[in-house]
Amino acid sequence: MKILIVDDSKAMRMIIKRTLGQTDIGRCDVVEATNGAEGLQMVVQERPDLVLCDWNMPEMTGIEFLQKLRLTDAQTAFGFITSESGEETRKLAIDSGAQFLVTKPFTADSLNVELASMNA
């Protein structure tokens, strides 16, 4: 499985990568991008199975990235890992084509629940 992590914080990308290793997802290849614009390019280049994306980022936000992605790609699984946590935000994410939204701070357990529901 190939996973694209999109987050402007290098520290958070590191934490997500480390936490993925503690979930049941098994072995995966991880590629990274620092904002939505870069993420769009990486989806084309790397063809990930899953995108894990922050919401607030410079240049292109996570929701803008998702909405642009869904114009041409309805297949790639997409989940937000973000400090945004309101119901409106969650609804916008799902309505725009995300499979889930995990709120930071998160744990391996909370991420695992969402990853498992995606595979169910």
Place this chain on the structure above:
Amino acid sequence: MPVDASTMNQILCNVFEEMLGMSTAVEQPSESDATQQRLLASIRITGAEDELMVLEAPLETAQRIAETMFAADPGTLPDEEVRDAVGEVVNMIGGNVKGTYTQESALSLPCVWLVPGEASMESFEFFEAHAIHFSVAGCPIAIRWTEGVAVTA
């Protein structure tokens, strides 16, 4: 309306203890806090609610947090990664505070800057609306928050 201290305490616990595995304890501010070089990380919520939060971490504390986030050996991280880590912490705090609001609001990107040791937090007196001084893995740190104010250089 600014978030209450109990909610802020819970958010700090979630960030540092549950996610990063770093113990926290509420502390009294110490005299030495005001003379150390430190990082300030701010984030703002605007909209129906307007709130400004500033995390104040002595450099040593900031490095400790960053080393935990990056799983790095002590003293090996460049300044840029320490700033990145502290910015992400205040981003999580701000996002969780925003999540307590029922009305629409927006979260800024975090801003992190280094304050020289000779500067004191008296320059930031307007943040005194609410403050929690605490320790993270035994290192001092503080969070200050208030309803939004205009910040000028």
